[in-house]
Amino acid sequence: FVIHGAAMFHTSLYLADMRSFLDMAAERVPKRGELTISERVEEIRLDEVVYQYPGTEEPAVDGVSLTLHRGEILAIVGENGSGKSTLAKLITGILLADKGRVLWDSTDLADTRPDSVWSRTALVPQNFACWPLRARENITLGQPKTFDDGPVWAAVDAVGMRKAVEKLPKQLDTLLAKELFGGAELSGGQWQRLACGRALYRQTPLLILDEPTSQMDPRGEHQIFLEIKRIAAERMTIVVTHQLENTRLADRILVMRDGRIIEQGRYDELAYGSGLFAELLALAKDR
Ligand SMILES: Nc1ncnc2c1ncn2[C@@H]1O[C@H](COP(=O)(O)OP(=O)(O)O)[C@@H](O)[C@H]1O
Ligand SMILES: [Mg+2]
Structure with missing residues (x-):
């Protein structure tokens, strides 16, 4: 009990660090505007885009223009x-972009x-x-929760994974982390x-x-x-x-x-x- 209590206290110190880091990061992120992109995007245009990573000598992208x-x-x-x-x-x-613009349907x-x-x-x-999560979550993560596995299997089929997923011990419910009990790799x-x-x-x-x-x-x-x-x-x-x-x-x-x-x-x-x-x-x- 004492050992675990000490470990929890120790870990909580890192949590405080993480929180202050996130606060700092939120302040440092460059402010963007409030515009939004429409549901249906017809065109993306890059206009002489230049980007240089901080602390590097040369731009990684140096004047790229293209329309898609x-x-x-x-x-x-x-x-x-x-x-x-x-x-x-x-x-x-x-x-x-450091210089130039990236436009989605003329929204910068x-x-x-x-x-x-x-x-x-x-x-x-x-x-x-x-993700060390179930196979299903590895497909749906970040999307609204669904109780319909149809679209999940459609995505699995599209990439030719049906056979492999069906062979997993609990199919879509299999944990994809070998280090966890019942997990598969x-x-x-x-x-x-x-x-x-x-x-x-x-x-x-x-x-x-x-x-x-x-x-x-x-x-x-x-x-x-x-x-x-x-x-x-x-x-x-x-x-x-x-x-x-x-x-x-x-x-x-x-x-x-x-x-x-x-x-x-x-x-x-x-x-x-x-x-x-x-x-x-x-x-x-x-x-
Ligand atoms: N996070 C980063 N910080 C600093 N330099 C980076 C970073 N990511 C990529 N670079 C540098 O930017 C250049 C382009 O990298 P990258 O776009 O990943 O190339 P590619 O995908 O064509 O292999 C390289 O010189 C690389 O070293
Ligand atoms: Mg690359």
């Missing part, structure tokens, strides 16, 4: 550190309430969360599929997948890309990938280097050109 329309699939490719993930964070207002994200942007965004970040590729399922479940006007298939087998990857294509008409889709073959399904490919867009076009235009895309494609075939 509803129904379009955009692929972003480029070597590590070329600014792809940073661009995704700027488009979704996780980061605000700098003046917009972040929750109105994020509720219209589904983002699978490169480092997504593997998924493989890296299965987690990635589930993270994609979580994004698809949200059904938002903007879907961004940042290297979603890096640990998947070819079948899983193919399935995800077919699904993206199937639902593309309803939304704007951005896929960051190193699997250059998969960029065939994109309406447009952006090639990034050092925070800039150095090439853009359709697969056929870039693959038979003489730029970085053709070079990366040759390297991939050489392997």
